[in-house]
Amino acid sequence: MHAKDHFPLISYLVLQGRCRMCKSVIPWQYPALEIAMALLFMGFAYQIVTQDPNVPMFARDASDAIGLFLRNGLLSMLLLPIFMFDYRASIIPDRLSVPAMIIALSLNAVMGVDPLTMLFGGFLLGAFFAIQYIASRGTWVGGGDIRLAMVMGFLLGPELGTFALLIAYATGAILGIYLVLFQRHDLRSHVPFGTFMVIGTFIALFFGNSVVSWYFGLLG
Numbered sequence: 001m002h003a004k005d006h007f008p009l010i011s012y013l014v015l016q017g018r019c020r021m022c023k024s025v026i027p028w029q030y031p032a033l034e035i036a037m038a039l040l041f042m043g044f045a046y047q048i049v050t051q052d053p054n055v056p057m058f059a060r061d062a063s064d065a066i067g068l069f070l071r072n073g074l075l076s077m078l079l080l081p082i083f084m085f086d087y088r089a090s091i092i093p094d095r096l097s098v099p100a101m102i103i104a105l106s107l108n109a110v111m112g113v114d115p116l117t118m119l120f121g122g123f124l125l126g127a128f129f130a131i132q133y134i135a136s137r138g139t140w141v142g143g144g145d146i147r148l149a150m151v152m153g154f155l156l157g158p159e160l161g162t163f164a165l166l167i168a169y170a171t172g173a174i175l176g177i178y179l180v181l182f183q184r185h186d187l188r189s190h191v192p193f194g195t196f197m198v199i200g201t202f203i204a205l206f207f208g209n210s211v212v213s214w215y216f217g218l219l220g
Contacts, residue, residue: 029088040080042101043206044072054209056113064111070105072205075100075155079198082148086194092144097151104155112156121153121161127193128165148197155201162209168193168200 047055048065058064078100085091102120108118129146153161176191 004056005083007013029084031085032061036080037076038192039158041073042074042204043050044069044076048204053213054205054207058210059113067107067111071111071155071195074103074107075151076202077200078103079151083195083198086198090142090192092148092194094144094147097144097147100151100170101147101154104151108154117157118154120151121156123153124158125153125161127151145194145197152197152201152204158210160204162207163212164200164204165197167203168196171199172196212219 016130046052048069054067055065078096082092082096085093085096105115105118109115116192126146126149129141129149132140134145135147149165152164155161156164172191172193175196179191
């Protein structure tokens with residue numbers, strides 16, 4: 001493939017969705033991921049420039065804001081492929097989830113986040129999935145879900161991590177009901193839950209602090 005065929009989205013449009021050499025159809029997931037990545041990077045930049053309330057307090061000065069953008073950007077480059085792997089093949093590769101753990105822990109530590117809070121969040125969410133894995137002998141969740149849950153906890157901490165997990169379950173339940181009602185699936189049909197965990201993570205990054213603050217405000 002020519003080097004000029006590697007420009008995100010533009011090459012897909014120029015080639016009209018087909019490989020230049022063999023004329024095979026290029027899967028739609030490739031341009032979709034490129035669009036999603038661009039939108040996420042724009043969203044992260046917008047958050048920082050506008051001092052959005054969902055930007056963590058530890059990243060309010062200029063140097064940590066750069067670190068936050070770097071952290072979110074690098075993790076997006078791992079979480080989006082995880083989303084697609086799980087969507088297409090029900091697999092969450094360790095070669096993606098393990099580096100995501102390391103990036104979340106190390107860059108949060110550089111920005112001054114309490115390491116005990118990060119570790120507690122990661123092991124809390126991981127333990128929640130590990131219990132399900134043991135109880136079901138691996139039929140409800142897989143080992144990849146456990147490690148992805150740890151990524152969420154290391155990245156978001158216990159509060160936002162729990163919020164992200166609730167969003168994942170809510171969106172997964174909505175899709176599951178839709179599949180049962182309209183697509184002739186049954187309750188035993190597999191739903192790749194890692195995709196919803198990634199969705200929940202991104203929602204937490206963009207809206208989590210506002211929602212959590214609103215919720216605790218209701219509780220007084």
